[in-house]
Amino acid sequence: MKKIIIVLLISLSSISFAIGQNARNISNIPLNAVNPIVAQLAQSSGISFTSNESQYQLILGGRAILQNDNSVAAQSANSPSNNLWSDQKGPYNISIGAGGASANSSLSNNGVSFNQIAYNPQSGNVGIIVGEIIVRLKPNSSAESIASIYGIKLTQSFDDINTAFYRVQDWQNIFTVTQALGKNYGIEYAEIDIIENFAYPN
């Protein structure tokens, strides 16, 4: 999996959007998180998004680092003393930095590659934000044109299902770009790819 390098930390004011279908009213969703810190930080981020018909809240200061990343900076980020909360998910160590959002900033300055994480209040689980935007195109829309219009990188396109995947540039914010894509008349929907349930060999 390609990692995303977060250079600029999200400093968004409250953004809430639901681009997919069957979005839930998040205020009615019970919080099942085993650790209340996760739910609390997620809810306080003010950034929510819908993916695969589930609603997620960005966890500011949250990060997912591949377990096989042996860099000093990664080890530091994974150190319990630097984290409010940590766990493992799939091939990742996931954690919330002790400094909240500021910890994220520090890590990015050190050049650590990590993925953002988000919380699903319905399931009580944390998901890994892959770094790609899933776009279902309307017929006759061009995946390449969309990339050009928004200045984003087309990573894979699948004509049979009218779906394209994009990555944002380092200076772009994936949430705002996704929101903008969702409003494009040539796009059926756009949502952020997130892995909440990793598959494993049987």
Add this chain to the structure above:
Amino acid sequence: MKFIKILAVSFLWVFLSACGGKSSSPAAVAATPSLAAISAQATNQSVKKAVSITVANFPGATLSYTIASNPSGKVSGSVSGSTLNLTPLPSHSGTVAVTLTVSDASTTPATTAARTFNLVITANDPLYKYQWHLDNTGGTDSKNFSSAAGTLGKDINVDGVIIDGYDGTGVIVAVVDEGLDIDHPDLAPNVVSNGSWDYRDGDNDPTQDGTTGDHGTSVAGLTAAAGWNGKGGRGVAPAASLKGFNWLESQATANWVSAHGGSTKSADADIFNMSYGGSSYYDSPINSQWLTQMEASVTNLRSNKGAIFVKSSGNSHYRLGANYCSNSAFYNADVKTSCSNAGATGMNSSPYNVLVGALGATGVKSSYSSAGSAVWVSAPGGEYGSSTPAMMTTDDGGCSRGYVHNNTSSSNGFNNSSGGSPHSLNALCNYTATFNGTSSAAPVTSGVVALMLDANPALTWRDVKHILATTSTQVDASKANLTHTIGGVAYVTEPAWLTNGAGHKFHNWYGFGGVNVGAAVTAALSYTAGSLGSLNTTSWQSSGTINASIPNATAAGVTNAIAVSASEVIEAVQLKMNVTHTFTGCLGVELVSPAGTKSVLVHPYNMHWNTDDWDNFILLTNAFYGESTNGNWTVRVLDGCTNGFSGASGAVLEDWSIRFFEH
């Protein structure tokens, strides 16, 4: 070491001489017995099977045959009418000279001709005999280096199909897994050059970097390890082509779509083997992009005949009360049945799957095999290889990586190299005898499907499913209902085999039964492709708001019916459930068809150990295959827990919906 070679093979007849004389008797019939018409009827041969050779008769001749030379220890033979049965013995490979004498009794005196020919036995597969799933002798070899033998005949019945010449040639199997050792000597002959994809590095080589064993390489060997090459064992379809897509190593949604028919690399696959699973802890829906791609792949691939998705059911069936189920609430429930339904994870509730459960070497469910109404068929997956047999298959090549290394400690004699060197039959550490899981059952089934498609390439994906459903063998037929006492009633959590309204036998543990290659290929050969007609997916038909309280700890629960007026033939049924509950692991769901067939889709303590509420939770049942949609469909939702059980309290059935995949 025991190195009894499994001969089998290709026969090449080379006639060395033609020395028969002709009688000078005036009464003699002109025809002289000749062996020129002899032809081998099989080119690939399993050791336990004799090759049958028919010698052409002559008008007016009365021929009889004897084997004049029968090289001891190399080949045994017998004559039956005009058919010669020759069996290469397992201790020999190479060239065997066999002299055959043919006599024509219609002449006076009888005319005799002798022919000597070479039977060329090509190299064999030395580990084949341990592959009980291909040929279960019930003897020592079927132990596969464990302590217990298998049961005679409890295999997939593949030998006859191989003899008939079906080996998977021309069929491409995409192994979507952790990796694929494309240079493995027993896989490389079947690996499509530059046909695989590595999602980590963006190249054509998905060989794993790790050293602890590559799941995908072992999976691939069960489907299509090369045959008759003097190496290892053999895949079910030993000439099928392989592609590897290491999606498990990089699980972005785009990569899933790419690996399962969305990319040009995978779009020529006939079969996608999916030996992977997800969590059963909560109601995780299938990724909507996956579902969209599956629909596209069964619609567009294989020149619109549709690709076949073969998927493992899961490895989480353990008796509650044992310490495999991690939630203490379940410990105390002491339910005699599964703590993880195969349908607990959304990816298993797609009707486009052939969901496969696992069988052990005695022909009954493997201890771990996840059961449920979503299972389609079962296939050998083995046990753990210590006390009971696991599967012999390929391992990451070389002794510096893989499940078997130098100095690997294992209770299985083949895998154990704790003395510092591998087993003498595994000098290069290219094989493992302890692979298991529904991860094994799926690739065995993928091999079966490859043989079916070799026999009849015109089959659609639904034809394949239909043939599997109608030719699989009922196993463990005497298995009785399993019950759990709920509210003083012995509630049937795992029903015995049922026969549905269309006459199909079904069991949540086995689906329609154990795969039977011989029967499946025979059916495929005579099957008219596309005869099921078009697939129609109905819209969801909803109960509307119910909001009925589900009483605690009663088997009666709440029932509700939906009337369906259309009269179509069912291929699969899905339910969408909305239930409020603080601990959905307590819930059970059963569905009764208009024909009176009852399917238990979920029973209490069967899934979702740590979640509340079902919100549009989708379940699949195959138990109604072939029945009519027409009539009342009655759902029962029950709560098997008492109040206070792990915080459980009042459950409410809000509403439910039903839809059919039908023709």
